[in-house]
Amino acid sequence: MSTVENKTNGNEEPAFHGVANGAAAIAIFGQGAAVGVRGDGSTWHGVAGISTSTTGGAGVCGINNTGGAGVIGESSVWHGVYGKTESTTGGAGVVGEGGAAGGPGVIGTSRHWHGVYGETSSPGATGAAAVWGENKSDGSGVVGKSASGAGVYGTSTRGPAAVFDGKVAVRGDIEVSGDIRLLGADLAELFETTAPAEPGTLMCLSDDGHVTPSTGAYDKKIIGIVAGAGRYRPGIILDSGCGAQVQPIAMVGKVCCKVDATFGPIEVGDLLTSSPTPGHAMKANDPVRAFGTVVGKAMAPLDSGTGLLPVLVTLQ
Numbered sequence: 001m002s003t004v005e006n007k008t009n010g011n012e013e014p015a016f017h018g019v020a021n022g023a024a025a026i027a028i029f030g031q032g033a034a035v036g037v038r039g040d041g042s043t044w045h046g047v048a049g050i051s052t053s054t055t056g057g058a059g060v061c062g063i064n065n066t067g068g069a070g071v072i073g074e075s076s077v078w079h080g081v082y083g084k085t086e087s088t089t090g091g092a093g094v095v096g097e098g099g100a101a102g103g104p105g106v107i108g109t110s111r112h113w114h115g116v117y118g119e120t121s122s123p124g125a126t127g128a129a130a131v132w133g134e135n136k137s138d139g140s141g142v143v144g145k146s147a148s149g150a151g152v153y154g155t156s157t158r159g160p161a162a163v164f165d166g167k168v169a170v171r172g173d174i175e176v177s178g179d180i181r182l183l184g185a186d187l188a189e190l191f192e193t194t195a196p197a198e199p200g201t202l203m204c205l206s207d208d209g210h211v212t213p214s215t216g217a218y219d220k221k222i223i224g225i226v227a228g229a230g231r232y233r234p235g236i237i238l239d240s241g242c243g244a245q246v247q248p249i250a251m252v253g254k255v256c257c258k259v260d261a262t263f264g265p266i267e268v269g270d271l272l273t274s275s276p277t278p279g280h281a282m283k284a285n286d287p288v289r290a291f292g293t294v295v296g297k298a299m300a301p302l303d304s305g306t307g308l309l310p311v312l313v314t315l316q
Contacts, residue, residue, distance in 0.1 A: 184235030186253030186313065188227040190246040200229030200258045200308055201279035202295060203249055211249060213279035217263075218289040222274050224249040224315070225295065230256030230308055250313050254299070257281050257311040261302040270298045272311060280306060292316070 030037035039047035049060035062071035073081035083094035096106035108116035122128035133142035144152035154161040194212040197203065203211045204221040211223060227234045227250040237248050259266060260280040266272070267283075273293045275282035283298075284290035299310040 182235035183233075185232040186227055186234050186250040186255045187236045187238070188224075188234040188248035188250045189238040191223075191249050192243045193245055193247050196245070197226050197247060197279065198229070198258075199226045200256050201226045202257060202274055202281050203279075204274065211247075214274040214281075215276075215278050217274060217276050217282070218284075218286070218293045219274040220292050222293055222295050222315070224251045224313060225255050225257045225311065226250070227255055229258075230310065232256055232310070251315065252313055255296075255311055255313055256308050257296070258306065259298070259302055259309045259311075260306045261304050262306070265304065266298050266302045266309065268298055268301055272296055272298055277306070281311070 028037065037047070039045075041047075047060070049058070051057045051059045060071070062069075064070045071081070073079075081094070083092070085091045085093045094106075096104075098105045106116070108114070116131070118129075118131035120128050120130045131142075133140075135141045142152070144150075191203075191211040192209075193203075194206060194210045197213050202214045202225055203223055204214045204219050205223050206212045206221075214222060227237075227248040232255050234248050234250065235253065257272070258280045259272065260275045260277040260282050262277070262282075263275055264283040264285055271284040271290060271294045272281040273284040273290055273295060274280075281295055284294055294314070294316045296311040296313040296315075299312055302309055
């Protein structure tokens, strides 16, 4: 069943109200060389489209199959298109979807401001972001490109300008105008080992170029300490192209080292060298033998026995 009312107002302009039943019924149809249907509103919407469909029906649907836009929204003082949702299950205020042909889901352009602007008042604990980019395959989540400016620019009033949770690859130069702060404490380099050694183990070069735990006193082949023991972690690790069985050997900076005070109490500031105890350092009591065999300087004392001490690595 369908009914169509045709009324006229005081200006003799036709006003239509249509009701149509059926899956493919059309309540109102308008066709014109310029505008098919026009709605003017002085205090509210010019055209209101409302749908109670639960299967994907839209309040307003615009389709163009000949090259123009499906829907155009323009405003001289506010938003050209406004979308709002109260959904708590993933619904969005505005959704843009690119078809199988490969077009973008959303394009934003501006001559004087941002092409796309995202804003949120949600706290960081919720994980919400003003702009979120996610790639379900192996491409980039967000891509930024500029002809002569910054491809991606980040700034923050109180927090970090950017946070990367994972590996970061840089294909080009890095320019830093401020300080570089590394949370680790030493500079380590990867070496192939004869066998895995615990962090804190004092290491020496072997005849085949590998590193192995020290075994004798005042060993001139001493090279460093396996990084990562105690509270210290490497700040920089060099030489990622080594073989499979490699370990980071701290060669500069602060690192915890196994020491043996059986051969003399260790005080703060003492020079340390290799000891007869495998993988352990001791106080360098003999200045003549110490030359070329010192691994570093003790930063804490140890009166007797063995232990793990913080050491400032200074090979000499």
